[in-house]
Amino acid sequence: MSEVEPEVFARYLERTRWFGGKGRPFRVASVRRVGAVPATTDGDPQVVIDLVEVAYDDASGGSEVYQVPMALYTDPETRLDHAFIGWWEEPAYGWVHAYDALHDREAMALWLRAFDRAAGSPGGNLNDDSGLRFHRIGDHALDLETHSTLFSGEQSNSSVAFGEDALMKVFRKITPGVNPDISVHDVLTRAESTHIASLYGWLDWVDSDPASSVEGGAEDGTGTTLQLAMLQEFLRTASDGWDLALASVRNLFAEADLHAHEAGGDFSGEATRLGQALREVHGVLAEHFPVDRLAPAAVAELADAMDARLDEALQVVPELAQHTDALRAAYSRLRELEGVDVQQIHGDLHLGQTLRTSLGWKIVDFEGEPAKPLAERLLPDSPWRDVAGMLRSFDYAPHVVERQFAEDHPDGGEQRAYRTEEWAHRNRNHFLTAYAGGELSDAERVLLDAYVADKAVYETVYETRNRPAWVAIPLAAVARIGAA
C-alpha cells in the first residue's frame, strides 16, 4: 500500500494528457501499489507502479483506474522537474521524490532490461513476488544500449520509443482482463501478418488479493489479471497515414488547374494499398478468432444499438435532430438482412491508426473505441465497421485542409469545395474497390451505409466534446446521408 496523499495524485492527473476525466468533478478514492520493476544495480532508481482509482462526483458517477508508474529518488532530480508528482515518506525507502517514470530514461532502461531478462526465463516469463509478470514472444534481441524517448502526441496511453528498436505502450486507463491491443497483436504476430508492428512482449499484474473484487476480471486460478504495458517493434520508417493524406490534399489545392489524378502526391495508390492491407488483416483475424453469423434478431439488436447511440448523441448535438429520419432509415435497413457475419475487427480504424513504412502499410492500436466498455470491445463485429471508419477518414482529410485553406485564402472557395469532394470520392473508391475486390452486394452496401452513418453520428459527439470547430465536418456528412 502506498503512503501517498490522494490529493497528490489528483493534482498530477489533472496535468496529464491521458487522464480521461478532465473537466469532471472527481476524487482519488484509493491508491494501490502493485509492485516494483526489478532493479539490476545499486545505482538504479526504485521504479514502482501504483493504480489510482478515481471516483466521479457528477451525475454520470462511476469510477476508473489509472496506472501511474513512478521513479523514486532520495534526492530531487531537476532534469525531471516537468514530471514531478510529489514527495513523501515510503515505508520501504524513506523520504522520496516521485516522478512519472515514463519521462525517466533510467527508469525506462530498467523496464527494458526486465523484458530482456524475461526472454531468457522459462516460458518467456519473468515473475516477481509482487505479481508483476514480464512476458516475451518471438526471438527479437532487444537493443539495451538505446535511450528512451516519450512520444509527445495527443494519446490516451503513453508510448516510449527505445531508439529505433522497440516501442513500449503503457496503458493508462486499466480495465481488468484481456487488453485487445495485446491479444490481437499476439495473434497477428504469431500469424506473421505483414501489416502490423510485431509484438515483442507485455506486462501483466496478477491481483491475488482475495479482498479486492475487480469486476469483469479474467480469473486465471491465481487471481485477476490486469494488463499494464505492451512492447512491440518500432516502425522506424513510418509516416502517419493521416499526415500523408493531408499532404496529398494540400498538393491538390496548390495545383488549382489539375484534377486529383493529375496532381503530384495523388493518394489513390496508397488508398488501394490500404484497402488491400485491411483485407489481409481481416482475413488473418477471421482465421484465428471466432467468427459467427448474427441471426436476424441479433441484427435487429445492432440496429437498436445504433438508434440508442443516436438518442444519446441528440442530447449532446441537437443539430442532429433534422437528420434523424434519414439516419434511422439507414439503420433500419439492417433489419431486412438475413444475417450478418461478425469476427474480431480493429474497432476504431481511421487514417491516424495507419502507418506507411518502406515495407507497406501497417495498422496500429487494436484497443477498439476508447469510450466503449471492455466487454463490448471484445465482442465480434462486422468488418464493415472498420471499412466505414476509413471511408469517414477519407472524407475528413480534405475537409480539414479545406478549412485551413479558407482561413488563409478567402477566395477560390467554390473550386476548393469541388476539389475536396473529388479527393474524398477518388480515395474512398480506390480503398473500397481494393478492399472488396469488386462491386459490393446489396447487403454489403446496406451494412456499410449503416456503419458510416453510425460513425458520423459518433464523430459529431466526439468533435463537440473535443474539437468543436470541427463538428461541421461530420455534421455535413450526416446531412449528405439525409440528402441521398
Ligand SMILES: Nc1ncnc2c1ncn2[C@@H]1O[C@H](COP(=O)(O)OP(=O)(O)O)[C@@H](O)[C@H]1O
Ligand atoms: N510500432 C510503432 N512504431 C512507430 N510508431 C508507432 C507504432 N505504433 C504506434 N505508433 C505511433 O504512436 C502513436 C500512438 O499510438 P497509438 O497506438 O494510437 O496510441 P494510443 O492507444 O495512446 O492512441 C501514433 O502516432 C502512432 O502512429
Ligand SMILES: O=P(O)(O)O[C@H]1O[C@H](CO)[C@@H](O[C@H]2O[C@H](CO)[C@@H](O)[C@H](O)[C@H]2O)[C@H](O)[C@H]1O
Ligand atoms: O485515435 P483515437 O482512438 O483516440 O480516436 C479518437 O480520436 C480521433 C481523432 O484523433 C477521431 O477521429 C476522427 O478524426 C480523425 C482526424 O483527426 C479522422 O481521420 C477520423 O475519421 C475521425 O473519426 C476518432 O473518431 C476518435 O475515436
